Amino acid sequence: MEDDSGSLKILIADDNETDRMILQAIVKKQGHAVVTASDGLEAVERFIEDQPELILLDALMPNMDGFEAARRIKELAGEDLVPIIFLTSLKDAESLAKCLEAGGDDFLSKPYNRIILQAKINAFRRMRNMHLTLQQQRDQIVIHNEHLLHEQETAKAVFDNVAHSGCLDSPNIKYLLSPLAVFNGDVLLAARKPSGGMHVLLGDYTGHGLPAAIGAMPMAEIFYALTSKGFTVEEIIKEINSKLKNILPTGVFCCACMLDIEFREREMKVWIGGLPSCVLYRSETEERIELASNHLPLGVLSSDQFKVKMQVFEVSEGDRVFMWSDGIHEARNDQDVMFGEDRLMDVFDQCKRPDQLFDDIQHSVEKFLGEAQRDDDITLVEVRIPNEEEVEELPEETIDVSDKGPMDWFLDYRLNPMSLKYFNPLPFVLQLITEVPGLRRCSGQVYTILAELFSNALEHGVLKLDSALKKNPQGFSEYYDLRSKRLENLEDGFVEFQLEHIPTDTGGQLTVVISDSGDGFDHQAKIKTDGNVQYCGRGIPLISTLCRSITYQGVGNKVEVVFEWHYQQTGS
């Protein structure tokens, strides 16, 4: 260790006693401490025992010459800088060069000049200090880096708990997402809707590391909470945009694609902002439909400027949607050529079997990148429209149920034009109903039926839309355009909920009456003809033991649904 005055411990190795004494005197006069050795072997031993900081080494010594001693000492010193100054009477350039090649840092020729020796010692002392500083800084960086990695692991654990896998493990979803993708800004979320359908959200945040991961957490919370409560995809995207706009600094945003799939309705809505075009691949026609980004990324526009324009499609069993972040397009091979969108679309065009598309895309990228490159920065998702049986089998999410809550109550809730335009009452009504302990576990079924009846009341009753319009592909988007337009221009009309819950001996009974200002329909005739009450042209199975009855009243603009639930047996 050096003390404050900057004095060093210097080893002087020379077989000539006189020379040793002269050097010792010069060095001590400069204020340094000295240890001595009289041959190469002793020099190495002295180095090990006394740990000198600088060495004056005679090139030619018995037992072991200076060159070998220098080699061993440098090896022992390892990473530390212990300057070696060779002492030599040789004057020719080759011999002097040899000293440096042998591991020496400098040489000093006889006769020894005191001033030159002292100057060289000072120079090497500066160099040693610089070297030590660099080592300390390097060590600090290593420690900080370890802390950062540890922080990232902790953040990842928190994120995983918040994001949890939702229903990403559903059999109709395939995905490629590296374990640390969140630190590349990539987030993939999927959740079942209470009505049975599914929301899937792929996000790509700007930036890397913790800042990218932090933005993902509020987004995941909103996504899961609002999806489970029955909020619509439009409402969820708006809420996420709003949140991100508030919390992310200017210039940080999230490119995203969100899917809303209604299995029973066979409908899909897509929101894309900032991600490269996704693909809807029709299984029957093998048609590839590109869904292009038509919004700014999330977190850029304020709520009042943020307008949602969903792309709506009818989908059939086996159709597949492919989503990706730009990692695939930007992947470069060793000629620095990007994979690009054209190559990606080619994979679809050359597809032989739709169920292999996912693997085909992956292989195509791997092949393009070549052996050396890793493709674990790629994020790729395939969502397939499942068939009926699969839908029934999809896992439901379990909810904690406490056994106390409101058992006897009545609510009358009427929505007039402004409310119908700007507010979706379903989450609120569902929330109210699921406060009843026995109904919480049936929230999916309750929601499905309420959503269907409310939609009928609003669309057929108040807006006077004809569901027959939805039967053909063009009619489909026409229907939704007409719906938007009529809703926007709505001046008169209402939809009213009347809810009542009473306890029974074995559980409880909920009655819901939904009425609207429309003209109704000839419900008597309908039931007589096909014996099964149809909604929107598609029947909902009434086999649920929960729904005791559904009856239309008056001219058909009023419908009453009765639900019954029973306390579960213990141990069931």
Next chain:
Amino acid sequence: MAIVSSLDAGTGELTIKVKGRFDFSAHQEFRDAYEKVDSVPGLYLVDMAETTYLDSSALGMLLLLRDHAGGDSAQIKIANCNSDVKKILTISNFEQLFDID
């Protein structure tokens, strides 16, 4: 990557030219180009004639410029984009916020 800027005192237009790859390494220079000016520009022109590539951090920098220049009232033109750059701006729908050529 290099940033060259010039302020036209007569029209009050600040032209910022980005040469090469417009990515995170341009961050400080780009910012200095519009912050360290003698007089406040009235309008901005980002000249991409020599810009080869744009990544998401560049998009972020453009948003920062817009914020600095007054947000919704900012007058910013992005000109001379090559097809790659244009494509990225189109996917992000930046024509909703900037005047793109």
